[in-house]
Amino acid sequence: MATTPRDAAANQLLQFSKEHEGKIESTTTTFGTGVPEKDASMTVGYHGPILLQDWVLIDELSHFSRERIPERVVHAKGAGAFGYFIVTNDITQYTAASVFSEVNKKTSIAVxxxxxAGEMGYPDTYRDVRGFAIKFYAEDGIWDLVGNNLPVFFVKDCALFPSFIHAVKRNPKTHLRPDYDMFWDFITLREETTHTTMMMFSDRGIPANYRQMHGYGVNTFVLVNAKKQVHYCKFHYITNQGIDYLTSDDAQKIGGVDPDYHIRDLYNAIETKNFPSWNFYIQIMTPEQAGKYRFDPFDDSKVWLHADFPLIPVGKLVLNKNPKNYFAEVExxxxxxAHLIPGIEPSFDRMIQGxxxxxxxxxxxxxxANSGQLAINSPPDYTATPETGPSAHPSVSITGPIERTDSGNDDNFTQSRLLYRNVLKPEERGRLIQNIVSWLKPTNSVLQQRAIDLFSKVDESLGQKIRETLNESLTQHVVL
Ligand code: HEM
Incomplete structure (x- = not known):
C-alpha cells in the first residue's frame, strides 16, 4: 500500500520493532517478574469483583497515577540531545576548569x-526566548551552563523574575494566554526590559529550529586560573548550521499543524546523522576593565560589545545522540x-545570584530531594587532581551598606539604540516594527501609548513608525 513519505521520528516504532525482531522479551512488573496475562484483571468469575491479590494490576495502576511529575515552572516544553564538547584553543591562562585543561580534550554533554513561557503542549513556533542549557559531565563534577538564545535578559534583579514571568504566563482570572495587557504593562513600567524585548520582536524571537540559533550564558561569570587570578567572562555558542528564523505568519501556520515542530526537527536531524554543532567562545574582561567599562558588566540586560571585548575561540559542542527515554533523560x-566546577565561579550579577x-x-x-542521584544528573566518579581541584577558588572580601537599590534606573536605551540603528538591516527593522505592532494591537490604548513612548526613547523614528503602523492596522481590522 502506498504511504506518504515518513521521517525518522514517525518511523521510531517500526525501527524499534526491527531492532528487536526475533528477541524474546516479556512484559514484567516493576520488580522484574514476568506478567503472564497483560490484558485482563484477576476477577472472581467473569462478572465478579477484582481481587486485592491482583498485584500485577495494583503495580500498574499505582505507577500509572504517579507517572507525571510537575512540569518546569518556566521552560516547560523542550527537546534534549547528547554529545560532546571538544577543546580547540587553550584558555588555561584564564581558567583551571577541567573541561578546558587541554586542546582536544573531550567532555560528554547533555543539552x-x-x-x-509556554506549557508542555504549547506550539514550538510561538514568539518567545528559547533556552539552551548544557550539562558538562566533567571529571571533577557537573558544570551546568544554563543559557538562552538571546545574549541579554529582560530584568537584571532576580527580585523581578517572578513578576516578569507572571506577566507572560496565564492571566490568573481568565486563564488565558497571552494576556497582552499584562505583558505590555510590565514591559513599559520596567525600561530595562527594552533591549531584550526588541531582540524578542526581531527575527531571533522565532528561530527556524533549535539547531539554527546561537546560545549565550547571558550572566557574567568569574574564571579563575591555577594562580587564582580572576577574569570576568561571558559564554557564547555560535551555530554552525547558520542562524535562521520563521516569519510570524509561517510560525503561526506551522504551529497549528505541527506544535512539536522544533522537537521533531532536532530528533530527525540527529537520527539521520546530520549532527548539529556550535562553536564555543568566551569574552574576557579584567577586574580593572570592569571598573572602567561604560556599561555595567554585571547587568544582564546589556551585552559586552564585541568591538570592546572580542570573542575568544575555545571549542566546539556537537550533538550526536537522541535520548533513549525522554522522561528519564530529558524531563x-x-x-x-549553582552546579559549577573549580575554575568557574558566579559573579555578583544579581540575576545569577538569585x-x-x-x-x-x-x-x-x-x-x-535526591534528584542529583538520578542517572542523568549524576556526575562521573570524582577524580580531581590538585591542579584542577578546590584550589582554584579566589578569596574575595567585600564591604558595603546593606540596602535594597532598584536596578532599573541605569542607562536602558544606548544598547537598544545601537541594535536598532547599527545592527539591524532595514528589512529587519521593518519586521521588528510589524512584530511589535502585532502584539500591541490587542492591548489597550493606555498601554499602546506607553509602549510608543518607550520605543521613542530608543529612537524617535522607531516610536513614530510603530504609531503609524499601529494606526494603519487598527483601521484595517476589528480588534476583539
Ligand atoms: C533570577 C532569574 C531566574 C530565575 C529565578 C530562574 C528560574 C528558573 C527555574 C525555576 C527554572 C526551572 C528549572 C527546572 O524546573 O529544572 C528555570 C529554567 C531555566 N532557566 Fe531560568 N531563571 C532565571 C533566569 C534565567 C536566565 C537569565 C536564563 C538564561 C541565561 C535562564 C535560563 C533557563 C533555562 C535554559 C532553563 C531551562 C533548563 C532546562 O532545560 O531544564 N533563566 N529557570
Missing part, C-alpha cells in the same frame, strides 16, 4: 532546548547554575 534532567538558589529549590520540589 536541553526549550521555550520559556528529569536538572540544570542548575538563580544559584532557585534551581536547586525547584528541583527539590519538581524531582525530589
Amino acid at each position: 536541553r532546548f526549550s521555550q520559556v 528529569q534532567i536538572a540544570f542548575d547554575p 538563580r544559584l538558589f532557585n534551581y536547586g529549590d525547584t528541583h527539590r520540589y519538581r524531582l525530589g
Whole structure:
C-alpha cells in the first residue's frame, strides 16, 4: 500500500520493532517478574469483583497515577540531545576548569532546548526566548551552563523574575494566554526590559529550529586560573548550521499543524546523522576593565560589545545522540547554575545570584530531594587532581551598606539604540516594527501609548513608525 513519505521520528516504532525482531522479551512488573496475562484483571468469575491479590494490576495502576511529575515552572516544553564538547584553543591562562585543561580534550554533554513561557503542549513556533542549557559531565563534577538564545535578559534583579514571568504566563482570572495587557504593562513600567524585548520582536524571537540559533550564558561569570587570578567572562555558542528564523505568519501556520515542530526537527536531524554543532567562545574582561567599562558588566540586560571585548575561540559542542527515554533523560534532567566546577565561579550579577538558589529549590520540589542521584544528573566518579581541584577558588572580601537599590534606573536605551540603528538591516527593522505592532494591537490604548513612548526613547523614528503602523492596522481590522 502506498504511504506518504515518513521521517525518522514517525518511523521510531517500526525501527524499534526491527531492532528487536526475533528477541524474546516479556512484559514484567516493576520488580522484574514476568506478567503472564497483560490484558485482563484477576476477577472472581467473569462478572465478579477484582481481587486485592491482583498485584500485577495494583503495580500498574499505582505507577500509572504517579507517572507525571510537575512540569518546569518556566521552560516547560523542550527537546534534549547528547554529545560532546571538544577543546580547540587553550584558555588555561584564564581558567583551571577541567573541561578546558587541554586542546582536544573531550567532555560528554547533555543539552536541553526549550521555550520559556509556554506549557508542555504549547506550539514550538510561538514568539518567545528559547533556552539552551548544557550539562558538562566533567571529571571533577557537573558544570551546568544554563543559557538562552538571546545574549541579554529582560530584568537584571532576580527580585523581578517572578513578576516578569507572571506577566507572560496565564492571566490568573481568565486563564488565558497571552494576556497582552499584562505583558505590555510590565514591559513599559520596567525600561530595562527594552533591549531584550526588541531582540524578542526581531527575527531571533522565532528561530527556524533549535539547531539554527546561537546560545549565550547571558550572566557574567568569574574564571579563575591555577594562580587564582580572576577574569570576568561571558559564554557564547555560535551555530554552525547558520542562524535562521520563521516569519510570524509561517510560525503561526506551522504551529497549528505541527506544535512539536522544533522537537521533531532536532530528533530527525540527529537520527539521520546530520549532527548539529556550535562553536564555543568566551569574552574576557579584567577586574580593572570592569571598573572602567561604560556599561555595567554585571547587568544582564546589556551585552559586552564585541568591538570592546572580542570573542575568544575555545571549542566546539556537537550533538550526536537522541535520548533513549525522554522522561528519564530529558524531563528529569536538572540544570542548575549553582552546579559549577573549580575554575568557574558566579559573579555578583544579581540575576545569577538569585538563580544559584532557585534551581536547586525547584528541583527539590519538581524531582525530589535526591534528584542529583538520578542517572542523568549524576556526575562521573570524582577524580580531581590538585591542579584542577578546590584550589582554584579566589578569596574575595567585600564591604558595603546593606540596602535594597532598584536596578532599573541605569542607562536602558544606548544598547537598544545601537541594535536598532547599527545592527539591524532595514528589512529587519521593518519586521521588528510589524512584530511589535502585532502584539500591541490587542492591548489597550493606555498601554499602546506607553509602549510608543518607550520605543521613542530608543529612537524617535522607531516610536513614530510603530504609531503609524499601529494606526494603519487598527483601521484595517476589528480588534476583539
Ligand atoms: C533570577 C532569574 C531566574 C530565575 C529565578 C530562574 C528560574 C528558573 C527555574 C525555576 C527554572 C526551572 C528549572 C527546572 O524546573 O529544572 C528555570 C529554567 C531555566 N532557566 Fe531560568 N531563571 C532565571 C533566569 C534565567 C536566565 C537569565 C536564563 C538564561 C541565561 C535562564 C535560563 C533557563 C533555562 C535554559 C532553563 C531551562 C533548563 C532546562 O532545560 O531544564 N533563566 N529557570
